[in-house]
Amino acid sequence: SPRSGWQLGKAFGQMQAAIHTITVPCEVESSAWIEWAGDEPELKTRLYELKSRKTALLHLDYHPLNVMADGVQISGVLDWANTQVGDPRADFARTYTILRVEPYTPQGDALPMMVLRRLLERAWRSGYLYAGGKLDEMALFYVWAGAAMIRDLSFKIGKPGHWLESQHLDGVRRWRDHWKRRAGIKV
DSSP states (O other): OHHHHHHHHHHHHHHHHHHTTOOOOTTSOOOGGGGGGOSOHHHHHHHHHOTTOOOEEEOSOOSGGGEEEOSSSEEEEOOOTTOEEEOHHHHHHHHHHHHHHOOOSTTOOOHHHHHHHHHHHHHHHHHHHHHHOOOOOHHHHHHHHHHHHHHHHHTTTTOTTOOOOGGGGHHHHHHHHHHHHHHTOOO
């Protein structure tokens, strides 16, 4: 039902917020994730210099296919291969970008999938903010997440077994550029 879907989406967000409360040793490197942005020198400089940077455990591939649920709550989180220590706003921005703009099919989303993605994104965000609190200075992190997604997915373009072509990343590029303008970074 839509109500149980909303509740599960909120639980999805609450679980990610809970991950971000896991303490990590102070001596663990906490800025390596910034390099995922690739060739974005101004963005990376601003992230390195950000005085409000926080430190938490980051999943960095947190999306519906990497969680297990019992129909009511999240019962497990899978695929910890990208895990790093860093600012939880980066992990939030990456999940938001995956839910909002990652290309899923060569034809783009059909209307029902588009609606489902938006509803899931809103439920997840609601759950995260309820459990983890308000996030600030997000524009830089949305730019980072868009740049990281473009870098990640560009490696698949033209490879056997992958349908991805450069134009499939146009929506991600628009997302990144929108947030660059909001952050005052030259597009």
